[in-house]
Amino acid sequence: MSVLPAAPPVASAEQEPGPIRLTRTALSRVATMCLVELQKLRHDRSELVTRAVQPALWLLVFGNVFTRLHAIPTGDVPYLDYLAPGILAQSALFIAIFYGIQIIWERDAGVLAKLLVTPTPRAALVAAKAFAAGIRAIAQAVVVLVLALLLGVSLSANPLHWLGVIVALMLGSAFFCCLSITIAGIVLSRDRLMGIGQAITMPLFFASNALYPVELMPGWLQVINHVNPLSYEVEALRGLMIGTPARLLLDFGVLLAAAAVMITVASALLPRLVRG
Amino acid sequence: MTPAVRCSGVRQVFGETVAVNGIDLEVVPGEVFGLLGPNGAGKTTTIRMITTLLPAPPGAIEVLGLDVATRRTAVRRMLGYVPQQLSADGTLTGRENVALFARLFDVPQKLRSAQVAAVLDVVDLADVADRSVKTYSGGMVRRLELAQALVSAPRVLILDEPTVGLDPVARDGVWDRIDEIRAATGMTVLVTTHAMQEADEHCDRVALMHRGRIEALGTPGELRSAIGPDATLDDVFRHHTGNTLTQEKGGMRDVRAARRTAGRLG
Numbered sequence: 368m369s370v371l372p373a374a375p376p377v378a379s380a381e382q383e384p385g386p387i388r389l390t391r392t393a394l395s396r397v398a399t400m401c402l403v404e405l406q407k408l409r410h411d412r413s414e415l416v417t418r419a420v421q422p423a424l425w426l427l428v429f430g431n432v433f434t435r436l437h438a439i440p441t442g443d444v445p446y447l448d449y450l451a452p453g454i455l456a457q458s459a460l461f462i463a464i465f466y467g468i469q470i471i472w473e474r475d476a477g478v479l480a481k482l483l484v485t486p487t488p489r490a491a492l493v494a495a496k497a498f499a500a501g502i503r504a505i506a507q508a509v510v511v512l513v514l515a516l517l518l519g520v521s522l523s524a525n526p527l528h529w530l531g532v533i534v535a536l537m538l539g540s541a542f543f544c545c546l547s548i549t550i551a552g553i554v555l556s557r558d559r560l561m562g563i564g565q566a567i568t569m570p571l572f573f574a575s576n577a578l579y580p581v582e583l584m585p586g587w588l589q590v591i592n593h594v595n596p597l598s599y600e601v602e603a604l605r606g607l608m609i610g611t612p613a614r615l616l617l618d619f620g621v622l623l624a625a626a627a628v629m630i631t632v633a634s635a636l637l638p639r640l641v642r643g
Numbered sequence: 644m645t646p647a648v649r650c651s652g653v654r655q656v657f658g659e660t661v662a663v664n665g666i667d668l669e670v671v672p673g674e675v676f677g678l679l680g681p682n683g684a685g686k687t688t689t690i691r692m693i694t695t696l697l698p699a700p701p702g703a704i705e706v707l708g709l710d711v712a713t714r715r716t717a718v719r720r721m722l723g724y725v726p727q728q729l730s731a732d733g734t735l736t737g738r739e740n741v742a743l744f745a746r747l748f749d750v751p752q753k754l755r756s757a758q759v760a761a762v763l764d765v766v767d768l769a770d771v772a773d774r775s776v777k778t779y780s781g782g783m784v785r786r787l788e789l790a791q792a793l794v795s796a797p798r799v800l801i802l803d804e805p806t807v808g809l810d811p812v813a814r815d816g817v818w819d820r821i822d823e824i825r826a827a828t829g830m831t832v833l834v835t836t837h838a839m840q841e842a843d844e845h846c847d848r849v850a851l852m853h854r855g856r857i858e859a860l861g862t863p864g865e866l867r868s869a870i871g872p873d874a875t876l877d878d879v880f881r882h883h884t885g886n887t888l889t890q891e892k893g894g895m896r897d898v899r900a901a902r903r904t905a906g907r908l909g
Contacts, residue, residue: 395746475728480691480694483696485747486717486748638696642697
């Protein structure tokens with residue numbers, strides 16, 4: 368038998384972590400969970416292909432048809448170019464919004480309990496899960512972007528812009544992933560979460576600027592659009608990818624604040640999942 | 644000597660159900676301590692409180708002298724935990740599963756690979772470490788979970804029904820590893836089970852729980868002797884818990900969990 372590692376002395380057991388240690392732990396856990404997500408993607412790439420079908424249809428069918436119709440005024444920007452960032456955000460939204468189902472599966476399989484018995488603060492665990500969803504969204508985004516290029520969408524060549532795209536996708540996915548974990552923490556069941564996820568996904572998508580400019584929306588929809596984080600994600604993506612006017616500081620500020628708030632709320636509800 | 648685990652008047656109530664009703668116990672460092680009892684006796688709830696998954700009032704539960712209510716992170720660092728369900732990630736390899744927990748327990752990077760390899764060797768999975776866990780049998784998954792729990796070198800190993808759903812060979816394989824690890828490291832092992840024969844063979848002391856209370860506590864031999872000269876631990880179990888169907892308390896969730904486990908084992 369191999370020699371097992373020596374147990375740490377009890378005296379070395381640390382005090383409850385302060386803000387600096389919490390941040391360091393959170394970053395370490397985010398890196399760990401992102402690595403695990405990449406390992407999972409490496410072992411099973413089929414999900415990347417199956418999940419690409421829906422965005423491909425949006426770009427190929429909806430995008431091409433509406434480009435020919437000229438039904439949605441997008442100025443000098445071809446409609447397909449205008450649509451591509453919206454579909455990228457939609458693709459990331461669909462991945463993140465059902466992440467709560469994975470958390471419920473992890474609860475049922477005992478994985479969540481095991482994770483919660485590691486020296487990982489709840490907020491760090493939720494942040495790690497949230498950004499792991501972002502990694503999956505980025506992997507998906509690569510597939511959507513290849514499709515967009517094949518369809519002739521003109522994309523920015525500035526590497527800094529693409530760094531911004533990654534950050535926007537990570538923050539947006541973190542928000543929607545935590546929204547999903549929050550709902551999971553409230554409803555506690557996979558079936559209910561599936562129903563709610565389906566009920567809110569399309570309204571979130573249609574009440575955003577993903578498909579059409581805000582100016583075309585009726586007043587009441589514009590109000591919803593202004594409080595919908597997806598709209599800020601799409602605006603940032605559109606600005607960075609195809610160079611349309613964007614309030615990047617506001618967009619990233621809203622995405623960062625929304626993700627932070629939702630990580631806090633989801634962390635508070637996480638133990639309820641294990642107790643429930 | 645500071646007890647590995649100390650519970651004083653521990654109580655846990657869910658709505659109108661008293662799951663744990665004032666239990667007192669001390670687990671001595673280095674022993675294998677069995678928490679026995681029928682479904683719904685309060686074993687898993689007690690384990691969940693000890694492992695910080697459920698809240699405990701200050702001073703009620705200590706692990707190696709650390710109060711689980713106020714020193715949660717420090718307590719978790721001392722624990723290795725294997726839950727009732729088969730919880731390894733089937734989409735990863737065995738090595739990746741263990742490495743994940745090495746990272747989550749902050750095993751230093753320069754030691755990580757060696758430590759992961761060592762625990763995989765201890766549980767006899769070194770040869771299949773780079774295979775997907777999907778291809779493992781139920782017994783192999785259980786041993787992998789032992790490796791996950793051991794990679795951080797815990798002082799107290801907590802196992803919740805570690806052999807449920809396993810065939811006799813796989814059960815022996817899991818217990819052999821637990822016995823070897825305990826002999827090699829002097830680690831304290833706290834295990835819940837309702838398999839009386841396993842408890843008799845492998846536990847130094849046992850506590851028999853029923854309806855949230857500890858009904859009997861001692862070595863398996865002491866508990867058997869108290870019932871009669873030829874009594875088995877099964878007789879002790881029946882004596883203290885009764886053996887009627889009306890007293891079975893496993894709820895839908897227990898049934899679902901058992902079915903899920905059976906399903907995952909094929």
